[in-house]
Amino acid sequence: MSFQTTFKALSDPTRREILSLLKHGAMTAGEIGAKFEITGASISHHLAVLRDSGLITDDRRGKYIYYELNMTVLDELLGWAADLKGEKL
Amino acid sequence: MSFQTTFKALSDPTRREILSLLKHGAMTAGEIGAKFEITGASISHHLAVLRDSGLITDDRRGKYIYYELNMTVLDELLGWAADLKGEKL
DNA sequence: ATAACATTTAGGTAATCGTCTAAATGTACT
DNA sequence: AGTACATTTAGACGATTACCTAAATGTTAT
Numbered sequence: 001m002s003f004q005t006t007f008k009a010l011s012d013p014t015r016r017e018i019l020s021l022l023k024h025g026a027m028t029a030g031e032i033g034a035k036f037e038i039t040g041a042s043i044s045h046h047l048a049v050l051r052d053s054g055l056i057t058d059d060r061r062g063k064y065i066y067y068e069l070n071m072t073v074l075d076e077l078l079g080w081a082a083d084l085k086g087e088k089l
Numbered sequence: 090m091s092f093q094t095t096f097k098a099l100s101d102p103t104r105r106e107i108l109s110l111l112k113h114g115a116m117t118a119g120e121i122g123a124k125f126e127i128t129g130a131s132i133s134h135h136l137a138v139l140r141d142s143g144l145i146t147d148d149r150r151g152k153y154i155y156y157e158l159n160m161t162v163l164d165e166l167l168g169w170a171a172d173l174k175g176e177k178l
Numbered sequence: 179a180t181a182a183c184a185t186t187t188a189g190g191t192a193a194t195c196g197t198c199t200a201a202a203t204g205t206a207c208t
Numbered sequence: 209a210g211t212a213c214a215t216t217t218a219g220a221c222g223a224t225t226a227c228c229t230a231a232a233t234g235t236t237a238t
Contacts, residue, residue, distance in 0.1 A: 004102055007096065007100045012195085020173065023172075023175060029215055029216090039198065040214085040215070041197085042197055044215060045197085047216095048216080063204085064205095064214065065215065065216095074170050075174075081166050082167065084112055084163055103226090117184080128229080149234085152183065152185090152234085152235050153184065
């Protein structure tokens, strides 16, 4: 996964809000969708973008799919910004 | 300036490369443009997006306009990512 | 005032994006 | 097997984006 997909994923406010929700723990697609006014299909699309960028992982448990934050990609993002500031990694 | 404009600005690879160039000091629009294959008009558009997002500042000195990184917005970005990781700011 | 140079603005076009509805898939229960 | 529920996939549509060429603006020097 490249920085391109990561930044593209972060460039949408709904997706950033999804990440914020996941800060406190894993949630199902349905629980996430309930927090927004858009359709489940659109939420599913956003989750796919976030998953493809590596920012979240998914884990099917029976009928539900749980989504969770992936810290690794966030660390890469922090490294990128710190480097731009001229800070040592 | 909101996070929205910041992340939108960062979602383009040319703009991220421009920021990378500016890591080592201010450059004119022409110097920046010389590093890419696209037209000066397109570079000017990218610089405007970066300026509107607050990621860079511009400073006219005679015939030239110098562009420079703005660390403040980068710090906000770092804070946003750290917060998502659950770290104290 | 005119020319030359640096940069931006205007207007247009093809591609990408976020959203929707409708249909498909995966899983659990009876 | 069949129904119900959770989620995704497919296809379409309007809005936005990145690029281009051509024209405009700002600055310096002649």
